[in-house]
Amino acid sequence: MTPSFHLLPGDPGSPVLLHVPHSSRDVPPDVRDGIVLGDEELARELDHITDAHTAALADTAARAAAVTPWRFVNLLSRLVVDPERFPDEREEMRAVGMGAVYTRTTHRAVLRPDDLDERPLLEGYFTPYAHAMTAAVDDRLAAAGRAVIIDVHSYPTEALPYELHGTGPRPPICLGTDPFHTPPALLDAAREAFAPFGGIGTDSPFAGTYVPLAHYGRDPRVTALMIEIRRDVYMAEPGGPAGPGLDALGVALAALVGEAAAAHG
Template sequence: MPTEAYNLVMPEKLSSCAVFASPHSGRDYPAAFLDRSVLNYKTIRSSEDAFVDQLFDSAPRHGAPFLTAAMPRAYLDLNRNADELDPALIQGARRQGHNPRVASGLGVIPRVVANGRVIYNGKITMDEARLRIDNYWRPYHACLKSLLSEAHQKFGQAILIDCHSMPHEAVAISGTGQSKRPEIVLGDRFGASASGAIVDQIESAFASAGLNVARNTPFAGAYVTQTYGRPGRHQHAIQVEIDRSLYMDEERIEPNQNFHAFRTLMDLVISEIASIGSEPARLAAE
């Protein structure tokens, strides 16, 4: 059911306890927003998880919902708390202790895009910030919460796959200590947002597809995993970061020649993840 805030594709039959969601692949850039920005269109897209929505769009065919944001991350960051307001950008916002994300310009209404490039010349009003949060942030998170609740109710557990991409340079200089550079980074907040057994199975799904996987370095998860990961309540949240160079030309923000092959590979991974835990829970429920 498409809305202005998000797009949700449900499977014909809900057969998986997994919920796939992509909060940063939105690319509906409002004309008024682009007009106010000092950046060109390509630069403002540098924070976008471009094409991640296409990489994971087979999830409903494997019995799992797929939720994607409509609005871009440069406009509103759904992987931040609604109260992470940046006083350097938003008129009337108060500083609430030291928040490194806000301080660096990456609050819920970002002040910068990748590499610290400033989006605006000046500030925006508090009313405008609240309007973005009310119109886009709250509906997205209300939908996500509902999907996880439905999965938990039906299967006895819920597994949120928080889908992202990362610049190739992020893993090139990450210093993970691995002999091979990670192509996938799974973030479970060092075990706080998901059980080790669940993360093991997700890692196995990617590793079986021939991908090199690391955990929590350089990305351990942010607001989404912190908020929705409750392993003690059988609700798990795992952030998945994919090296963009595997499927896109980062400079041009275009699919590369490997895109279709990698998308096919991802379908196999998604199928395996969607099967985690669902069958035994469903039989127990019946």
């Protein structure tokens, strides 16, 4: 089975874990066989659904940071499984066919049959990813006494039909928060780091942040923040090349990483 994630080590004492879940376009052949789209349709869908260049952004930030963060990078497209969804009926995105295993596209076309047996994909990809991410957080807790998850995403300038909350503000930078896991100091540090990009919003058009279920709502030593970057800030949409904004964003993310490593937990 195709490896689905990569943990890139940082400074042994760093509490910071950059999580990059949606940057890849890779769909293994066995998974591709279950997708009903033609090749051109699939390529267009990957243009829309992929958080393009976010792995490169995290790499730039890691190289620029005073204390190198750890990075957990999804090597496969979210069309395989989406590791940030709940794998059960708690997931509100199931209403539009985009739970842990997607059955609909961003434009609500059929991606997989409705009678799909999700278990092979969940057992083969979702569960190992969740276990590995949990272990990565546990490792940071053991090494540093705390863990700071910074979730790196992007979103399109114009809302796509699948979005459940697409009518709200779409600022250049959206910060996703959690009432238990996002301390004010971490949020303030992000606002300061990304201030050069103009408008900074909170929880619109996307809200929340990723914390493994083993820690979620239970362990205050695990803090988290989601960074959502509007794609016109750094790339040609949809699915096009990165522009000069990517390097500037890397510098801003490195500044946030530095503050998170130094003072916020």
